[in-house]
Amino acid sequence: MRSADRLAVLFLAPLFAFAAAFFVLPLAELVLVAGSGPNGAFEYLAILANPRHVQTLVATLALSAGVSVATLALGTVVALFLARTRFAGRALLVSALTLPLAFPGVVVGFMIILLAGRQGLLGAFTQSLGMDRLVFAYSMAGLFAGYLYFSLPRVLVTLMAAAEKLDPALEEAARSLGASRLAVLRDVTLPGLSPALIASGAIAFATAMGAFGTAFTLATRIDVLAMTIYTEFTLNANFATASALSLALGLITWGVLALTRNMAGTGVAAAG
Amino acid sequence: MIPHRLTFVLQLLVTLACAAFLLVPALASMLAGVTANYFQGLRSGLTLRWIGEVLALYSGTIGLSIAIALGTLGVTLVLGVPAAWALARKPSRLSRLVEEVVTLPVAIPGLALALALILAYGGFRAFRMSPLFILVGHVLYTLPFMLRAVMAVLAAVDVKALEEGAASLGASPLQRFFHVVVPNAKGGILAGALMVVTLSIGEFNLTWMLHTPLTKTLPVGLADSYASMRLEIASAYTLIFFVLIVPLLVALQMFGRALPAAPAKGGRP
Numbered sequence: 001m002r003s004a005d006r007l008a009v010l011f012l013a014p015l016f017a018f019a020a021a022f023f024v025l026p027l028a029e030l031v032l033v034a035g036s037g038p039n040g041a042f043e044y045l046a047i048l049a050n051p052r053h054v055q056t057l058v059a060t061l062a063l064s065a066g067v068s069v070a071t072l073a074l075g076t077v078v079a080l081f082l083a084r085t086r087f088a089g090r091a092l093l094v095s096a097l098t099l100p101l102a103f104p105g106v107v108v109g110f111m112i113i114l115l116a117g118r119q120g121l122l123g124a125f126t127q128s129l130g131m132d133r134l135v136f137a138y139s140m141a142g143l144f145a146g147y148l149y150f151s152l153p154r155v156l157v158t159l160m161a162a163a164e165k166l167d168p169a170l171e172e173a174a175r176s177l178g179a180s181r182l183a184v185l186r187d188v189t190l191p192g193l194s195p196a197l198i199a200s201g202a203i204a205f206a207t208a209m210g211a212f213g214t215a216f217t218l219a220t221r222i223d224v225l226a227m228t229i230y231t232e233f234t235l236n237a238n239f240a241t242a243s244a245l246s247l248a249l250g251l252i253t254w255g256v257l258a259l260t261r262n263m264a265g266t267g268v269a270a271a272g
Numbered sequence: 273m274i275p276h277r278l279t280f281v282l283q284l285l286v287t288l289a290c291a292a293f294l295l296v297p298a299l300a301s302m303l304a305g306v307t308a309n310y311f312q313g314l315r316s317g318l319t320l321r322w323i324g325e326v327l328a329l330y331s332g333t334i335g336l337s338i339a340i341a342l343g344t345l346g347v348t349l350v351l352g353v354p355a356a357w358a359l360a361r362k363p364s365r366l367s368r369l370v371e372e373v374v375t376l377p378v379a380i381p382g383l384a385l386a387l388a389l390i391l392a393y394g395g396f397r398a399f400r401m402s403p404l405f406i407l408v409g410h411v412l413y414t415l416p417f418m419l420r421a422v423m424a425v426l427a428a429v430d431v432k433a434l435e436e437g438a439a440s441l442g443a444s445p446l447q448r449f450f451h452v453v454v455p456n457a458k459g460g461i462l463a464g465a466l467m468v469v470t471l472s473i474g475e476f477n478l479t480w481m482l483h484t485p486l487t488k489t490l491p492v493g494l495a496d497s498y499a500s501m502r503l504e505i506a507s508a509y510t511l512i513f514f515v516l517i518v519p520l521l522v523a524l525q526m527f528g529r530a531l532p533a534a535p536a537k538g539g540r541p
Binding site: 003004008009012015016025029030074077078080081085093098100101102103104105106109111112113114115119149206209210211213217229230233246247253254257258 | 276301310354357358379384387393408411435449470471481507513517
């Protein structure tokens with residue numbers, strides 16, 4: 001099918017052109033700009049020499065790791081429950097849990113403000129109990145809640161699909177051989193889910209690392225990597241630092257996703 | 273296995289708590305958008321006043337977002353569907369590399385992509401100031417989703433055999449593409465299209481950096497209203513966003529189910 005080969009080349013050309021012009025070239029520019037500041041090519045080292053940036057990087061990594069672990073823990077419980085229980089309204093519950101899938105980060109930020117902001121529902125609730133108004137939207141805790149809100153539906157979609165495919169006979173066999181419930185969970189159920197856990201955990205981590213909208217809505221003062229890049233670029237016009245930080249961020253998220261994709265064999269996208 | 277009583281109750285509670293965490297703020301926001309005074313609650317009565325104010329203030333952003341989403345859809349269809357066929361046809365090292373490069377924008381945070389675009393093209397003022405600049409960003413970000421959705425279907429429905437059949441009957445490659453490949457990939461194209469439109473309408477990370485005062489999209493306007501407007505107006509605006517996005521999501525869930533389970537595996541040998 002020679003002529004088909006020619007057609008394939010013809011079909012790929014526009015894609016190549018677009019990717020070259022608007023992806024490869026801009027990224028090259030980003031690398032160049034990062035090396036064009038007063039520190040030259042050492043801008044990357046300059047980031048690491050700046051304690052504030054290191055602190056931000058560590059905080060962002062810790063926050064993202066924490067969100068991933070929390071999301072996976074909750075997601076596993078919910079996915080196993082929904083995969084094994086049949087009840088009226090189950091479909092509705094599944095829809096409710098996955099509907100926020102395409103809420104962008106800004107909207108998620110607003111949801112957290114409504115929940116835990118100055119006039120939030122939680123505050124009103126704790127006040128009605130006679131306690132202080134509970135307000136945590138505008139801090140790291142608010143960001144944590146926001147990223148949890150963002151990641152939970154995504155993780156659930158993957159984990160529910162994986163939990164449906166688990167073979168219940170394996171667990172029954174383990175139980176009949178005398179394994180405790182905890183042992184079955186540890187040695188049978190969780191290993192069965194592990195590809196899905198790795199894949200969806202990586203997505204949760206990568207989205208939390210790069211998420212900007214939620215932090216932007218909640219507070220410009222939370223020191224996470226995305227906010228630092230934004231302020232360096234727009235307020236301080238410090239293009240070299242912003243570029244170097246963006247590249248570092250891009251490398252981390254891409255690296256995590258690439259690594260886990262090879263481990264888990266799937267590459268669900270990190271959106272938002 | 274009969275579920276353990278206590279485990280069952282705990283699991284149920286966690287599930288309900290998660291559902292409440294996700295749903296309650298969304299419902300509160302919808303309600304706040306049509307409540308006369310959110311702080312007095314429903315007693316203050318229901319009103320469409322805030323919706324009206326949002327439409328007066330921000331209708332331009334809604335129109336622009338829809339236009340950009342449709343434009344993005346058009347470009348991703350033209351660039352993505354033929355390329356998906358070309359990539360899925362002969363899974364080779366080259367096609368894997370191309371797939372990797374093209375899907376990379378998904379893994380790189382929007383903020384970094386936007387910065388790169390601005391540094392490379394910010395000097396071209398006419399381009400920088402036009403909605404096309406945002407369109408390019410959206411295409412960059414959504415193209416991988418279109419590619420993957422179409423490639424997944426092509427991998428699932430052995431198009432090769434159908435194509436060979438058509439070829440033996442004398443159909444040219446172009447005829448085969450339009451009369452055999454495209455009809456058979458319809459499900460994937462539809463799912464990809466819904467995904468592209470949904471993502472484009474909600475995109476903020478790239479768009480916030482790429483927009484100008486004259487090219488504000490809906491999510492940019494939302495961020496603006498969250499920062500500077502009263503809660504009812506912000507909520508009414510969010511409600512309008514939900515009205516746009518929720519039907520797309522429901523359609524996506526319906527058509528997404530018809531697709532093979534792991535879209536990303538498509539095209540991999």
